[in-house]
Amino acid sequence: MTKDDRAVFGRHLIALAETFAEPMSSARLYGYFAALTELPLPAVLRAIETALSTARFFPRPAELRELAGVGAPDAGLIETLLVSHLRQAAGEQRLPGDAFLRLLIDRLGGLRQVADMPSGVRISALRSILPSAITAARMRGLALPCEAMDARPVERRSLDTQPSAPIPESGVCSTVPTFFRGADDERPGLPRDDAGTDD
Numbered sequence: 001m002t003k004d005d006r007a008v009f010g011r012h013l014i015a016l017a018e019t020f021a022e023p024m025s026s027a028r029l030y031g032y033f034a035a036l037t038e039l040p041l042p043a044v045l046r047a048i049e050t051a052l053s054t055a056r057f058f059p060r061p062a063e064l065r066e067l068a069g070v071g072a073p074d075a076g077l078i079e080t081l082l083v084s085h086l087r088q089a090a091g092e093q094r095l096p097g098d099a100f101l102r103l104l105i106d107r108l109g110g111l112r113q114v115a116d117m118p119s120g121v122r123i124s125a126l127r128s129i130l131p132s133a134i135t136a137a138r139m140r141g142l143a144l145p146c147e148a149m150d151a152r153p154v155e156r157r158s159l160d161t162q163p164s165a166p167i168p169e170s171g172v173c174s175t176v177p178t179f180f181r182g183a184d185d186e187r188p189g190l191p192r193d194d195a196g197t198d199d
Contacts, residue, residue: 005041009033012048020058035061043068070146072134075126078104079119081145086115099142104133
């Protein structure tokens with residue numbers, strides 16, 4: 001997410017907090033944003049929507065990360081990323097930009113070796129080296145690929161797209177703190193995604 005996503009994120013998280021009758025201070029909202037900031041907005045919004053319909057308690061940032069598809073990559077995801085890279089023009093002659101994929105390619109014997117492996121053999125090899133490669137990546141501070149990287153825009157719900165009367169302010173959670181308001185937010189309130197963002 002970027003600073004431009006703060007208003008949309010804030011409105012959705014506040015709606016989630018209201019649903020669970022949880023207080024949402026500016027500091028708490030900022031903490032959630034900081035904990036989730038490297039994720040794409042569509043993945044975070046999907047996680048919030050999933051929590052609205054499945055969670056029994058207000059989720060912690062780690063739980064929202066899990067719902068967004070963040071976790072240790074599996075062999076299938078890595079295979080998909082490797083095949084996608086190899087199919088690009090000159091993909092078999094240049095290493096991918098992702099440092100974790102470069103680490104895996106090195107451990108599999110190099111780019112030529114990886115390109116020449118049949119998919120089934122490559123997946124089997126990935127399954128055996130992934131645990132140690134993930135540990136090495138974490139120790140080196142490398143970002144791990146995750147399902148959230150491929151986040152598609154969240155479909156707008158009718159609540160978000162239909163004009164509605166302003167939601168009355170009640171309690172701490174009903175307004176978006178200034179830090180999380182978009183430049184063109186003329187009213188505080190709960191989810192309204194038509195403020196010039198593409199989510």
